Amino acid sequence: MTRHFLDLWRLDAATLQAILNEARRRKDARLGWPKGKPDVDAPLAGRTLAMIFQKNSTRTRFSFDAAMRQLGGASTIATASDMQLGRGETIEDTARVLSRMVDAVMIRANRHEDVEAFAAASSAPVINGLTDKSHPCQIMADILTYEERRGSIAGRTLAWVGDGNNVCSSFIHAAAPFGFELVIACPEGFHPNPADLARAKAAGASVRVTGDPRQAARDADAVITDTWVSMGDTNAEARLEALGPYQVDAALMALAKPEALFFHDLPAHRGEEVTAEVIDGPQSVIWDEAENRIHAQKAVLAWCLEAL
Numbered sequence: 087m088t089r090h091f092l093d094l095w096r097l098d099a100a101t102l103q104a105i106l107n108e109a110r111r112r113k114d115a116r117l118g119w120p121k122g123k124p125d126v127d128a129p130l131a132g133r134t135l136a137m138i139f140q141k142n143s144t145r146t147r148f149s150f151d152a153a154m155r156q157l158g159g160a161s162t163i164a165t166a167s168d169m170q171l172g173r174g175e176t177i178e179d180t181a182r183v184l185s186r187m188v189d190a191v192m193i194r195a196n197r198h199e200d201v202e203a204f205a206a207a208s209s210a211p212v213i214n215g216l217t218d219k220s221h222p223c224q225i226m227a228d229i230l231t232y233e234e235r236r237g238s239i240a241g242r243t244l245a246w247v248g249d250g251n252n253v254c255s256s257f258i259h260a261a262a263p264f265g266f267e268l269v270i271a272c273p274e275g276f277h278p279n280p281a282d283l284a285r286a287k288a289a290g291a292s293v294r295v296t297g298d299p300r301q302a303a304r305d306a307d308a309v310i311t312d313t314w315v316s317m318g319d320t321n322a323e324a325r326l327e328a329l330g331p332y333q334v335d336a337a338l339m340a341l342a343k344p345e346a347l348f349f350h351d352l353p354a355h356r357g358e359e360v361t362a363e364v365i366d367g368p369q370s371v372i373w374d375e376a377e378n379r380i381h382a383q384k385a386v387l388a389w390c391l392e393a394l
């Protein structure tokens with residue numbers, strides 16, 4: 087079976103834990119090294135990753151490139167519009183061709199179904215680098231970040247405040263395998279995907295949705311938010327208006343546990359989903375989250391390429 091990394095709910099808890107353990111082990115082993123220097127064992131020497139972007143990216147593109155270099159491999163990057171994909175070549179044909187040329191493919195796509203279709207046609211592992219429906223690599227980095235600061239995330243309560251979007255969905259997917267409780271506060275019309283909620287509940291996760299951000303934040307171990315207008319969203323004005331009462335500010339953070347951490351996957355919009363005081367304040371771990379994209383994705387790549 088080709089080891090695709092498409093969504094967290096598709097992998098079992100033991101595999102996800104093994105990936106995080108590998109991320110921690112590799113991060114610890116290279117503390118203070120130049121960022122482009124390969125790990126001692128260079129497990130992906132001779133291997134290549136193709137990265138395809140249908141949407142903008144800063145963190146995902148540079149962190150995957152750094153990850154491949156540190157594993158001893160190499161990466162190639164392309165914007166989908168520069169490829170024949172942009173002129174109508176099918177996803178499936180692109181997948182068949184690329185999987186003859188590279189060892190793995192990371193895709194950031196507008197439509198989740200396109201990543202699924204790519205993976206179905208690809209003989210090389212495919213990694214979801216964000217779609218309209220999910221962002222699994224981000225949540226692996228976020229859990230790594232939480233656990234570095236506070237120990238195991240199992241049994242902790244996470245509050246998601248704002249839009250029930252793609253990043254929120256991947257937190258929902260992670261709740262059962264990682265054993266944390268998730269309370270999601272969002273307005274009507276911006277609820278998370280009901281299929282994700284149903285799947286999580288069937289898997290035994292404790293996930294609930296409320297309209298009240300204060301209820302979600304109260305006694306939480308972490309407060310998490312994301313942009314109110316994701317890439318591809320068209321109704322920006324309506325979103326800003328509906329989501330206004332869901333801003334994470336100091337008063338909301340004060341309801342969480344004193345040791346609670348603040349998470350944001352970035353890019354951020356200070357003064358919209360979060361105040362500058364919170365995102366640039368002492369509880370915020372946003373820069374660790376960003377760096378940990380490298381470490382988490384190294385372990386994802388190693389798993390996909392059976393070096394783990």
Ligand code: CP
Nearest residue numbers: 143144145146351352
């Ligand atoms: N958080 C994240 O995925 O950032 P980019 O959009 O910059 O890749």
Ligand code: NVA
Nearest residue numbers: 251253312316317352
């Ligand atoms: N929800 C955001 C995340 C960006 C990393 C988006 O999809 O644009």
